[in-house]
Structures are given as C-alpha cells and as structure tokens.
Amino acid sequence: MSESLSTLKSHLEELKCHFTWGLQEKDADLEELEEKLNNQLEYLNMDSRGRVHNMLAYVNHLKNDYAEAIVNLQKAEAILQEFKVLETDIKYLMTFSNYAWVHYYLNDSERSSIYIEKIHTIYTQSKDLVQSETYGEQGWALVNFCSQYYEQAKDCFEEALKANPDDPEWNTGLATVVYRLEEFRSKNCPSLKNYSFQLLERAVKLNPKDSVIKVLLALKLQQLKKHEEAMKYIKDALEPTPDLPYVLRYVAKFYRRAGMFEEAIGVLKKAVSITPTSAFLYHQLGLCYRQMLIQNNRTGSVNNRGLDTKKIKDLTEKTIFYFEMALEVKKTFLHAHFDLAQMYTRSNQYQKAEETYKKATELTTTPEYEKQLSHLNYGNFLEKWKKSENEAVEQYKEGLLIPDQSKYRQKCETSLRRIAEQRLKRNPSDASGLALLGFISKENHDPPNNEYLGVLFDLKLKLRK
Missing domain, CATH: 1.25.40.10 (Tetratricopeptide repeat domain)
Structure with missing residues (x-):
C-alpha cells in the first residue's frame, strides 16, 4: 500500500536531484539544450554519460515525455551497472531520485515510494560524502543547463569539495565554471580575473587524461603571457584526442588569440565537419575572419587598393556569413x-x-x-x-x-x-x-x-x- 500523495510529495521535495534544483524552463532553450546533451553523449567519456542521461530525463519531463525520461534513466542506471556499482552506492542517488519524481508524475506512487526507500538506504552512509555527491552533481546540472546558473554552480562545487577535496570531477567542475565566469564577467568583476589559474592547474593534476581541462589551462596560461607552457598543454591535449570537438574548439580559440588565423580556421572547419550544429564553432570562425579583416585594414597597401578592396569585401562577407550561421543554429x-x-x-x-x-x-x-x-x-x-x-x-x-x-x-x-x-x-x-x-x-x-x-x-x- 503506497503512502498518501501529500506525504509522498513532501518526501520527494526533500530529494536532491534535477526536480528540486530550481532548473527553470524559461532560462534555457530546450531544443538547444537537448542537442548539446546529445553531442556530449557522443563524445564524452562513458563515466560522464550517466549524468547526461539524467539531465536528458529532466528535459524530457519539461517536454512531458515521460516514456523517454524512463528510457534515459534506464540508460543512466545501465552505465552504473556496467561499472559494477552497488545499488547502495551514493552514485545511484541522482538516478533513483529522478526515477522517484518521474514515477510520481506518471501517477505511480508505489514505484515512486520504492525508489524513496532505496534512497533512504543510501542516506545511511557517510553524511559528508552524500552531501559532496549531491552538491557536485547539482553543480554539473547547473553548468549544463544555462550560463545564468554559473555563480550558483560555483557555490555547489565549493560545497562538494569541503567533504571531498581531492575528488577529480568536482575539482574539474569548479575550475571549468570559474574559468567560464572569468571569460564572461572578469571585466565586470576584477576579483574573478585569475582565480581559475590555480584551480585549472589542480584539476589537470587530478585529471591527467582529461584533454578538455588541459586546453582550458592552456588558454589561461596564454592570458598570463606564458606562451611556451601554454603551447605544451595544447600539444598534450591534441595528441590523445585529435578529433574531440570540445578540444578542437578551444584549440582554435587559442590559435585565434595568438594571431594564428589560418591554423585556427583549419581546426574550426575540422570541428564543424564533426559537429555541424555547433554555434560556438561558427561564431569562432566569424571572429577569425573579423580579426583578419581588422588586420588587413591596418596593413593594407596603398599601391594595391583594388586588391585590398576585394580582400576586404571577401573577409566582410565571410565574417557576416559565419555570425549569421551561429545565430541560425543558436x-x-x-x-x-x-x-x-x-x-x-x-x-x-x-x-x-x-x-x-x-x-x-x-x-x-x-x-x-x-x-x-x-x-x-x-x-x-x-x-x-x-x-x-x-x-x-x-x-x-x-x-x-x-x-x-x-x-x-x-x-x-x-x-x-x-x-x-x-x-x-x-x-x-x-x-x-x-x-x-x-x-x-x-x-x-x-x-x-x-x-x-x-x-x-x-x-x-x-x-x-
């Protein structure tokens, strides 16, 4: 006999998962988010895919597609089973909590209650580790959902690291979100300017096989005028993952900032051939052509005005084309x-x-x-x-x-x-x-x-x- 709906709802609201983390539909374009998550499934490591399937299940809920939500949660669960993770492990908290909510929306209070009981069994473990897990997963959910949640995500990762300071995933999450905050707001918030440097260094040390975090460190080193060291990390990232779109996009950004426009364009076009619906890549191509345009205007030859005019027209058209493509996609x-x-x-x-x-x-x-x-x-x-x-x-x-x-x-x-x-x-x-x-x-x-x-x-x- 399942408990009363009101009692069930109060138990559900106590859970730590996508349904209680304040992820508002109005703050994200669901179609863009779903496409981004599907790209992550294709190119991310297996151990990160369970997290992505959980986020997709929540997106399915927002679209009232509970059958697909169940499918995504089953895939998340299958990944844990493949790694032989016991059902009493904290790694099941997010998936079981999302299951409980989805079954509640399907009016299956009995199944919902079963998952709540499973969660209570997990809660009997170390309180600190449970909190670290839930704060860390919340941080990644906020990062993936939209940029408006970056500040909150930063706070979550910091909380997660209090109980588990050497966790590679939470260190990577904190370094990533602080780097992004610096990129977006450093001019507006000088205190953020170089905080990410030490975080990125630590994340690379704890995640020596993570190519994406290496290229972020390279970009930060480039900002700090440490060019040789930065280039070393670019090479280290490209060697094992020469076709990973998330690496290529940042390598291209690095080349563009170094004034290596042809190299940047070559990398970006390769990345676009792999992920043709990435607005970021089209925008970066536009930025490359715009910087070439600016450079051409500065160095244009007086004796070759006709040639310069033609080149300026071509660069202008390409810049506009790629910016338009970025907006067409996103x-x-x-x-x-x-x-x-x-x-x-x-x-x-x-x-x-x-x-x-x-x-x-x-x-x-x-x-x-x-x-x-x-x-x-x-x-x-x-x-x-x-x-x-x-x-x-x-x-x-x-x-x-x-x-x-x-x-x-x-x-x-x-x-x-x-x-x-x-x-x-x-x-x-x-x-x-x-x-x-x-x-x-x-x-x-x-x-x-x-x-x-x-x-x-x-x-x-x-x-x-």
Missing part, C-alpha cells in the same frame, strides 16, 4: 547578435543592424547584466547611427531599470546623464532633461537633490502660468 546566442549587428553597421546595412540589436534585447534566457548590455548596445546604435536620441533614451532607461549593479547599468546611467545635461545646457528649463535626472534619482534611490528640485519647482510654476 537563436539565443547573445554575443553573436552583437557581433553580427556591428558587422552590419560596418557594411552600412543599418536596418539589419537595428533588427539584430532589437532581437538581442528581446531574448529571455540572458542574465540580468547581459540584458543591460543589450539595451546599452542598442541605445548606442540608435544614438550614433540612427540619430534617434529619444529612442536611445528609452533603451538606456530599460538598462537602468534592471537593478543588477553592473558596469553596463552604470554606462546606461552615464549616457542618460549626458543627454539630460546637454538638454539642460541648451535650455535650463527643459522638461525632458529634468525628467531624466528625476528618473535616474528615483531608480538609484538617491536622496532628493535640492538643486534639481528647485529647478523642477520653477518649471512647474512657469507651466502653470
């Missing part, structure tokens, strides 16, 4: 929107540029600070190229309305203040200029500015007369 790729819009602007395709900036502001899966950047970039375009100050103001205001205290919010505020001051310089009683200062003050929760209030009071009196 419509939520924010920075590809920015790069494509800039290329459209550069080639005088202003309507396409505006449409692209506008699409960037409408994406719903980007973190708050990147939404601010979208409004800032669109505002800059409207002001500089469309010469529409009023439309630009609306974008800067949208950026300021997002409370995340980032440098992009500060830049939106700076732009609004500049426009307000210009208007008030032309006319000290300009209502729109005063309104902008009032808007900034209100959104920043500033104390009343006496000078501003005095001018506003005088203006109201004039308007009444």
